[in-house]
Amino acid sequence: MIKVLAVDDDATLIFLLRRLLQKTERVSEVRVASDGKEALDVLSEGEWAPDLIFLDINMPVMSGWDFLEEFTRSFADKMECEIVMLSSSTREMEKDQAAKHPEVSKYLSKPAFYPTILEVVTETDLRRSTGDS
């Protein structure tokens, strides 16, 4: 079972993601942040660390890109966590930009369908259980 942090300002997307993650039966806990800053606050508390982060790009206060920079600087070497970008963007350059971050394991385009979410969660869960990161 894995812990997931969902970072997105779209309440409907968060609702969907929660449902889809529950359905996988491989997620023990889902926490939510509505922007990059809130996500950093969750991580900074230090009491809880996700195994997987679903990260949107266009968000108020702090975008997904700004979050990634801060995450790399302050958290990447402290926690084993995979980041999956989940975006409505159709720009190829954003996929390329995501690929430059070693913490980003996948770039998914919305809509998020169950089979894709299940695949991502299963892969992370299996890696965690076998200790292969």
Place this chain on the structure above:
Amino acid sequence: MENTNDIIFSIDSNYKILKFNTAFVRIIEGSYGFTPKAGFSVIDPKVNNLTTMRWKRLYDLALSGHDVDELMDADPPNENLKYEVSMSPIKNEFKDVTGVAVFMRDVTERFKAQEAQLEMSKLLEEKNKDLLDFSFIITHNLRAPTSNLISLLSLYDKDNPSTDENLEIMENFEASIHQLNETLHDLTMAVKLREEIGKKFELLNLDEIFTNVKARLAELNNMGKIAINSDFSATPELVYPRVELDSIFYTLLDNSIKFAHPGRNCVIKVSSAIIENQVHLTFEDNGVGIDLERYGDRLLDYTKDFIAGIQERGLACIY
């Protein structure tokens, strides 16, 4: 040699004119006020020093055996004219350079056309970039609610429509449809604006436009606890494109309603004034406010989110 407007002349190795055509005479007379004759030195001090130095450099290059091609500005008072200058060394039977043949063509019009073309290309490039940015924003804003609708539909249990889960799905369905509708409204407004910009300036009654906008927003929002005080008495009319003014009022009023402070009744004040011969419109509300230090520079972006959970519009959609 004479049946042309192109300037043709030749010089010897001492910069003295050997042969020339009428066009050459015309330009020397027009620019320097004297009539050239064979034997006249093209680096004559009658011609200003700067010009002499500039041309001497080219003559020397040709006299050293090189072909020369250069775009030159004419001397005052014809400095707006541009000439394409070609120089070729004249050689004797022993291949020694004995002089230079010079051909000059007025390319001012061609140059202007090229500059205009470059300017147009630059403008088109900027327009394309604007269009690309705009289409990206619209695509993104359409994709987000549309993809949510698709995902929600995939979760909907058609066999048991009354489950709590389904009710929650329907609530989110409504939110996504509302978001989609707003984006389509923005798109329609932007298309209208693009059609109208620069076309129709007309005398507009501020109160009439504002009242119309208020009525449209009242159909979408519960205006019960919102007090809107408008006073356009200082300057009731304005010459402006109708769609743009409508968009300004709509965007500001819509944002004021969206960002109403949850702890107090929303009060919006709108007024007009003449300040230094210009019409000023003032919008005030007692909403949640905006961190101008942080977001002030992005206030004019088309669609920027400054406050979590609310899709607001920057003023740039007006233009």
